Amino acid sequence: MSYVDEVIEQVVKQNPAEPEFHQAVKEVLESLRVVVEANEEKYRKDALLERLVNPERQIKFRVPWIDDQGQVQVNTGYRVQFSSAIGPYKGGLRLHPSVNLGIIKFLGFEQIFKNSLTGLPIGGGKGGSDFDPKGKSDREVMAFCQSFITELYKYIGADTDVPAGDIGTGAREIGYMYGQYKRIRGVYEGVLTGKGLSYGGSLARTEATGYGLLYLTEELLKMNGIELSGKTIVVSGSGNVAIYAIQKAQQLGAKVVTCSDSTGWIYDEEGIDVAALKEIKEVKRARLTEYKNYRPNSEYHEGKGVWSVKADIALPCATQNELNLEDAKTLVSNGCIGVFEGANMPTTLEATEYLQANNVIFAPGKAANAGGVATSALEMSQNSERLSWSFEEVDSKLKEIMVNICHNISDAAERYGAKGNYVVGANIAGFEKVVDAMNAQGIV
Numbered sequence: 285m286s287y288v289d290e291v292i293e294q295v296v297k298q299n300p301a302e303p304e305f306h307q308a309v310k311e312v313l314e315s316l317r318v319v320v321e322a323n324e325e326k327y328r329k330d331a332l333l334e335r336l337v338n339p340e341r342q343i344k345f346r347v348p349w350i351d352d353q354g355q356v357q358v359n360t361g362y363r364v365q366f367s368s369a370i371g372p373y374k375g376g377l378r379l380h381p382s383v384n385l386g387i388i389k390f391l392g393f394e395q396i397f398k399n400s401l402t403g404l405p406i407g408g409g410k411g412g413s414d415f416d417p418k419g420k421s422d423r424e425v426m427a428f429c430q431s432f433i434t435e436l437y438k439y440i441g442a443d444t445d446v447p448a449g450d451i452g453t454g455a456r457e458i459g460y461m462y463g464q465y466k467r468i469r470g471v472y473e474g475v476l477t478g479k480g481l482s483y484g485g486s487l488a489r490t491e492a493t494g495y496g497l498l499y500l501t502e503e504l505l506k507m508n509g510i511e512l513s514g515k516t517i518v519v520s521g522s523g524n525v526a527i528y529a530i531q532k533a534q535q536l537g538a539k540v541v542t543c544s545d546s547t548g549w550i551y552d553e554e555g556i557d558v559a560a561l562k563e564i565k566e567v568k569r570a571r572l573t574e575y576k577n578y579r580p581n582s583e584y585h586e587g588k589g590v591w592s593v594k595a596d597i598a599l600p601c602a603t604q605n606e607l608n609l610e611d612a613k614t615l616v617s618n619g620c621i622g623v624f625e626g627a628n629m630p631t632t633l634e635a636t637e638y639l640q641a642n643n644v645i646f647a648p649g650k651a652a653n654a655g656g657v658a659t660s661a662l663e664m665s666q667n668s669e670r671l672s673w674s675f676e677e678v679d680s681k682l683k684e685i686m687v688n689i690c691h692n693i694s695d696a697a698e699r700y701g702a703k704g705n706y707v708v709g710a711n712i713a714g715f716e717k718v719v720d721a722m723n724a725q726g727i728v
């Protein structure tokens with residue numbers, strides 16, 4: 285049996301009931317097959333793949349907090365410190381009822397390669413909890429965040445592990461966590477990113493993942509001889525990534541006609557009204573059903589459905605495995621030319637293969653949404669030098685990073701005979717730097 289197949293089999297056996305983690309490992313190792321086969325003897329002797337797929341450390345802890353009725357609630361907290369080969373662990377904290385160890389491991393594993401692709405010195409990690417901030421009062425969210433950090437603070441620090449936001453963790457949650465960390469440790473350091481501007485946050489961090497996604501989309505299309513301007517786009521999600529992806533797409537001359545949340549979706553033929561969307565989601569924290577109050581000509585549909593709308597480009601920006609084989613077939617039959625992942629692993633493996641087989645330009649999340657973590661790393665730099673850069677400075681660095689990613693993943697794919705396969709390109713380009721660092725640092 286080949287080394288890659290052996291390690292995939294081991295991962296499935298040693299990590300039962302973690303299907304998302306299996307899926308992420310399979311996707312990465314399958315596309316690394318050609319590189320691994322060229323170095324099989326050395327990698328096997330060094331157990332390189334085993335070291336890559338086993339986190340350096342995983343922390344699981346109890347998070348007790350008291351709700352507004354005086355009832356004690358208990359959630360589970362996680363931090364998976366996957367790889368510090370190229371820098372301190374870096375990756376978001378997800379707060380969502382679906383969170384479990386397997387999901388955090390899949391996200392942490394992907395994060396290693398994503399962070400490497402940014403070209404910045406950051407290792408891979410991820411964390412979170414099954415706590416659901418939705419429907420909770422501010423006091424309850426604060427109580428949870430303070431309890432969460434009261435345990436997590438032992439394992440994080442500006443030079444060791446720097447968490448950030450993710451699903452359910454926005455500016456409010458980061459603020460409460462930062463306050464508690466500072467109170468316990470008594471130090472003012474850049475231990476979390478996504479902070480508010482008044483206490484060490486970076487301009488353009490809020491916009492970074494969505495904007496970065498569009499910078500990459502524009503560049504990859506250009507490299508394929510296609511203009512972004514004038515295209516119709518379908519977007520899923522209506523959170524941080526989706527909102528700023530829609531905004532930048534419109535600034536670049538495209539028309540976005542859909543967005544969604546976990547209960548339904550909007551079709552707005554004239555183009556999504558970003559100001560209305562921001563007010564509903566960022567200010568009121570309300571459902572998308574409200575959108576019709578702002579745009580009477582739009583349609584609201586219950587359930588899932590954005591991929592059924594005819595469009596040139598699809599940007600999945602909600603959550604994992606939200607675009608399946610059936611959706612991919614519909615997109616292709618509607619003439620879709622590109623799928624660029626704003627979310628982490630939103631496309632199933634079968635759907636990805638179908639899209640690629642039908643010549644749809646496909647950019648995986650680890651490349652396409654790397655703008656968020658890249659800008660978090662820029663926030664870390666600003667915190668270290670105790671300076672704040674202008675919006676334009678951060679935004680132009682972000683754009684440069686995304687354009688570089690496009691060329692690096694394209695070149696890596698071509699070097700290994702897979703021209704145009706950006707999944708292979710992203711995995712190989714991300715892997716090469718990490719492996720180089722692992723080899724240099726000995727067996728650790």
Ligand code: NDP
Nearest residue numbers: 450451452493521522523524525545546602603627628656
């Ligand atoms: P948010 O919490 O701001 O928004 C998530 C959006 O997706 C919401 O519209 C939410 O709907 C919807 N959603 C979440 N879970 C589900 C589900 N199970 N089914 C259907 N819809 C769902 O998160 P972000 O925008 O920050 O993150 C979105 C994706 O992007 C995630 O995969 C995240 O890991 C990834 N990402 C985020 C980065 C960032 O900087 N924020 C960086 C890189 C990747 P509802 O409001 O109803 O819950």
